[in-house]
Amino acid sequence: MLSFIVRRLGQLILVLFGMLVLTFLVSHMVPGDPARLAAGLHATQSQVEQVRRQFGLNLPLWAQFTRYADGLLHGNLGVSILTRDPVSQDLGAYFPATLEITLTALLIVLAVGIPLGVVSAVRRDGLPDHFSRVFALLGVSMPPFWLAVLLQEVFAEKLGWLPVAGMLSSYLTPPTHITGIYILDSLLTGNWPDFTSAFASLILPSLTLAFGSLAIMTRMVRAKLLDVLRQDFIRTARAKGVLERRVIYRHALKNALPPAVTVIGLQVGSLLQGAVLVEAIFAWPGVGTYALQASEGLDFPAILGFTLLVSVVYVFINTIVDIIYAFLDPRVSYS
Amino acid sequence: MDPAIAYDPPSSQVVSLAYGTLLTLKGSSTDLAPGLATAWSSADGGKVWTFTLRKGVKFADGTAFNSQAVKFAFERTIKMNQGPAWMLDVIQSIATPAPDKLVITLKYPYQPFIYSLAQPAGTAIVSPAGVKKHGDGWFQNHTDGTGPYQASQWVHGQQVVMTRNPDYWQGWSGNHFQKVILKIVTEPSTQQMLLQTGSADMNIAFPVSQVAQVQGQKGIKVLTEPGLNILFIGLNNKSGPTANQLVRQALSYTLDYKGAVQQIYSGYAQQAKGPIPPSLWGYDNALPQYHLDLQKAKALLAQAGYPHGFPMTITVEENPLYQQVVESWQSTLKQVGINATIDTMPWATEYKKLTTLSTAPTAFITGWYADFADPDDFLYPQYASSQQGSVGFNLEWYGNPTVDRLLNQARTEPDHQKRIALYAQVQQILEQQAPVLWVLDQKTAVVERSTVHGYVYNALWPVNAYAMYKD
Numbered sequence: 001m002l003s004f005i006v007r008r009l010g011q012l013i014l015v016l017f018g019m020l021v022l023t024f025l026v027s028h029m030v031p032g033d034p035a036r037l038a039a040g041l042h043a044t045q046s047q048v049e050q051v052r053r054q055f056g057l058n059l060p061l062w063a064q065f066t067r068y069a070d071g072l073l074h075g076n077l078g079v080s081i082l083t084r085d086p087v088s089q090d091l092g093a094y095f096p097a098t099l100e101i102t103l104t105a106l107l108i109v110l111a112v113g114i115p116l117g118v119v120s121a122v123r124r125d126g127l128p129d130h131f132s133r134v135f136a137l138l139g140v141s142m143p144p145f146w147l148a149v150l151l152q153e154v155f156a157e158k159l160g161w162l163p164v165a166g167m168l169s170s171y172l173t174p175p176t177h178i179t180g181i182y183i184l185d186s187l188l189t190g191n192w193p194d195f196t197s198a199f200a201s202l203i204l205p206s207l208t209l210a211f212g213s214l215a216i217m218t219r220m221v222r223a224k225l226l227d228v229l230r231q232d233f234i235r236t237a238r239a240k241g242v243l244e245r246r247v248i249y250r251h252a253l254k255n256a257l258p259p260a261v262t263v264i265g266l267q268v269g270s271l272l273q274g275a276v277l278v279e280a281i282f283a284w285p286g287v288g289t290y291a292l293q294a295s296e297g298l299d300f301p302a303i304l305g306f307t308l309l310v311s312v313v314y315v316f317i318n319t320i321v322d323i324i325y326a327f328l329d330p331r332v333s334y335s
Numbered sequence: 336m337d338p339a340i341a342y343d344p345p346s347s348q349v350v351s352l353a354y355g356t357l358l359t360l361k362g363s364s365t366d367l368a369p370g371l372a373t374a375w376s377s378a379d380g381g382k383v384w385t386f387t388l389r390k391g392v393k394f395a396d397g398t399a400f401n402s403q404a405v406k407f408a409f410e411r412t413i414k415m416n417q418g419p420a421w422m423l424d425v426i427q428s429i430a431t432p433a434p435d436k437l438v439i440t441l442k443y444p445y446q447p448f449i450y451s452l453a454q455p456a457g458t459a460i461v462s463p464a465g466v467k468k469h470g471d472g473w474f475q476n477h478t479d480g481t482g483p484y485q486a487s488q489w490v491h492g493q494q495v496v497m498t499r500n501p502d503y504w505q506g507w508s509g510n511h512f513q514k515v516i517l518k519i520v521t522e523p524s525t526q527q528m529l530l531q532t533g534s535a536d537m538n539i540a541f542p543v544s545q546v547a548q549v550q551g552q553k554g555i556k557v558l559t560e561p562g563l564n565i566l567f568i569g570l571n572n573k574s575g576p577t578a579n580q581l582v583r584q585a586l587s588y589t590l591d592y593k594g595a596v597q598q599i600y601s602g603y604a605q606q607a608k609g610p611i612p613p614s615l616w617g618y619d620n621a622l623p624q625y626h627l628d629l630q631k632a633k634a635l636l637a638q639a640g641y642p643h644g645f646p647m648t649i650t651v652e653e654n655p656l657y658q659q660v661v662e663s664w665q666s667t668l669k670q671v672g673i674n675a676t677i678d679t680m681p682w683a684t685e686y687k688k689l690t691t692l693s694t695a696p697t698a699f700i701t702g703w704y705a706d707f708a709d710p711d712d713f714l715y716p717q718y719a720s721s722q723q724g725s726v727g728f729n730l731e732w733y734g735n736p737t738v739d740r741l742l743n744q745a746r747t748e749p750d751h752q753k754r755i756a757l758y759a760q761v762q763q764i765l766e767q768q769a770p771v772l773w774v775l776d777q778k779t780a781v782v783e784r785s786t787v788h789g790y791v792y793n794a795l796w797p798v799n800a801y802a803m804y805k806d
Contacts, residue, residue, distance in 0.1 A: 030681070030683075030684065032681060032683030032684040032686070032687055033683060033686065033687050034683065036683070036686060036687075036725070045725065045726065046416070047416055047417065047418070047420065047421065048725075050416055084340075084475065085475075093491050093492075094491070094492060097492070149524055152524075152525070152528055153528070156528060156532060157528055157531060157532055160532065163534065164525060164528045164529050164532055164534055165520060165522075165525045165528075165529060165534075166493060166494075166518070167493060168490075168493075170494060170496075170516045170518060170534070171516075173488065174490055280521055280522050281522050281524070281525055282525070283493070283518070283519065283520040283521070283522070283525055285490075285491060285492020285493050285519070286492075289492055289521075290492070296681065296683075297683070298681075298683050
């Protein structure tokens with residue numbers, strides 16, 4: 001297992017390097033002048049050149065990349081051309097918000113998707129199964145933007161139960177920073193007004209984000225469980241008089257879960273993608289918002305920083321998933 | 336939040352609340368009014384400007400506002416040489432003969448200078464004591480000015496909370512807000528919902544395409560305010576068929592101006608009359624306007640030697656309203672035999688293309704928003720030949736020695752009425768030569784809750800929260 005983890009880390013570095021080179025080249029291929037954008041439309045040529053020199057944009061491409069890579073080896077992600085703050089500082093400020101909705105969405109996918117998938121399989125062709133079918137169809141075909149606005153209209157505007165947008169009520173001060181995740185920080189510091197507000201604010205964006213992945217997880221668990229329930233060892237267990245509940249949860253589900261767990265790894269990617277849209281609609285200040293601004297402004301250090309971050313998260317999560325898979329399925333070995 | 340760096344609308348809102356300027360504008364107009372200067376005069380044709388400063392004004396840190404502070408703030412902006420610094424480029428030296436007397440000598444006589452001091456970008460005055468104590472970098476995330484509200488909290492990506500400055504020189508008697516919270520919300524549907532639910536009290540630049548959805552709703556009022564801006568379609572004046580004046584005049588008759596105003600901008604605009612918007616002094620209401628007339632267009636094209644039209648490219652950035660205007664134009668152009676291809680691209684990319692003559696398209700659409708309330712701002716950067724390419728904003732590569740002479744003359748003419756007359760001449764020539772199609776002057780929709788009162792719109796000072804109150 002240890003050698004597996006070490007090999008994976010090595011792969012991570014290779015993947016990151018490849019992503020960096022690709023993103024660097026592609027973002028520089030887009031015609032446009034980030035120095036002019038940052039200095040402002042009305043800036044004089046000398047001001048534009050000053051910004052260009054400040055950010056090394058006057059250097060040849062290979063020199064810019066070398067300079068960036070060298071900084072990276074020293075833990076320096078460069079300075080954002082737009083915010084003028086270190087990219088690592090910006091990402092540190094914006095990432096917790098994305099983590100907050102992504103983790104909550106993942107929790108919803110697991111906590112609702114797995115049980116719903118089980119019920120659909122066990123009560124195959126029954127009402128829950130039909131419901132999950134319709135739900136899955138909606139999940140993959142409903143545009144997240146539309147769902148978001150619908151949820152806002154119903155729960156925020158018409159019913160007034162939840163906030164329209166934002167991470168916290170405008171009248172509250174954010175909780176003392178520990179993790180940057182408001183719901184955690186407010187809980188850890190016993191700040192109940194903030195906790196209540198953060199919790200309420202989290203519901204709609206994380207539901208929107210979770211919806212598509214939730215539908216996929218439900219159908220995946222259902223399909224795998226039905227597959228496993230047809231296996232001989234399940235027939236044996238039933239013949240031995242094992243309680244049906246135990247058959248399903250102790251024997252069948254344990255064998256159906258590993259492929260479903262793999263799906264999580266892939267879904268993390270789509271959750272991070274979806275976060276960009278969800279953050280815009282719910283005025284949620286995460287890295288999606290940051291990345292959008294960076295790409296519009298040709299803010300190369302910020303674009304590269306965001307790409308690095310997403311790549312690291314994606315590979316890290318999938319490594320964890322593979323490890324969990326090995327624990328769930330004793331037949332799997334990475335040595 | 337640093338006034339020496341801030342140059343985009345959201346940052347300018349913070350700066351205009353936290354800092355003061357020497358001058359300001361009267362109400363909704365473009366007439367000068369006293370700010371931190373109570374009186375001013377010029378000499379030497381506009382080369383030397385003398386100001387009497389307001390007494391008894393303090394910065395938020397408690398230190399006194401005086402002529403030394405202004406000198407410090409202006410020299411700091413010039414030295415930092417960021418976005419809005421060009422506004423003060425014209426300054427040669429600043430003298431402080433007394434704490435309440437300031438003398439600014441310019442490099443050359445330049446009448447628009449006084450108007451550039453009546454807006455916050457680059458000219459808002461920071462506390463020298465604040466800079467000495469905290470350093471320059473501190474001002475990116477904090478404020479220390481003479482304005483009514485100071486930044487007390489900035490939750491990045493979410494909101495800026497501005498809290499009352501107890502030492503504000505205008506005082507706090509009467510009904511005023513304790514706090515002003517500037518929320519960062521980019522999505523128009525979300526902005527609308529925040530207003531409808533009362534989670535927000537006002538939006539000073541509501542998307543015009545959504546105004547119809549909130550108009551007449553209980554608890555909401557919509558104010559329509561004239562902007563200081565112009566939407567125009569630039570034509571390549573240096574190369575291709577549009578280098579010919581007759582072709583440019585012909586094209587000026589091919590746009591459905593009314594449709595653009597009524598349908599695309601939902602009535603929140605009026606057709607432009609030349610390059611200056613109606614709320615700015617110097618606007619000439621008697622200037623003739625082009626209109627949709629395909630017969631006239633065809634005749635002019637034939638006269639120019641293009642009876643069967645010609646192919647052309649129009650570049651447009653990713654702005655839905657601009658794209659709609661260009662698409663509408665494309666369909667009317669077809670009717671005069673012109674096949675136009677529309678190239679959509681991000682502004683950064685488009686700007687690079689426009690500022691290089693070899694890649695400049697036949698036409699492009701863009702807008703101009705006032706930097707300060709002087710016609711020079713709408714004319715010089717766009718039509719002076721020295722401003723072609725990336726030097727200024729003369730992206731249509733227009734050049735006319737007579738226009739250059741008149742513009743330079745107007746820059747140095749001390750008599751206000753004579754300046755107006757000079758600008759009238761410039762506008763007549765431009766109208767004739769049609770370097771661009773002046774499409775419309777966009778209005779601003781300000782949407783606020785009915786409980787909010789006291790708001791007075793000014794295009795260069797959009798957030799006058801000090802004068803506002805709630806039921």
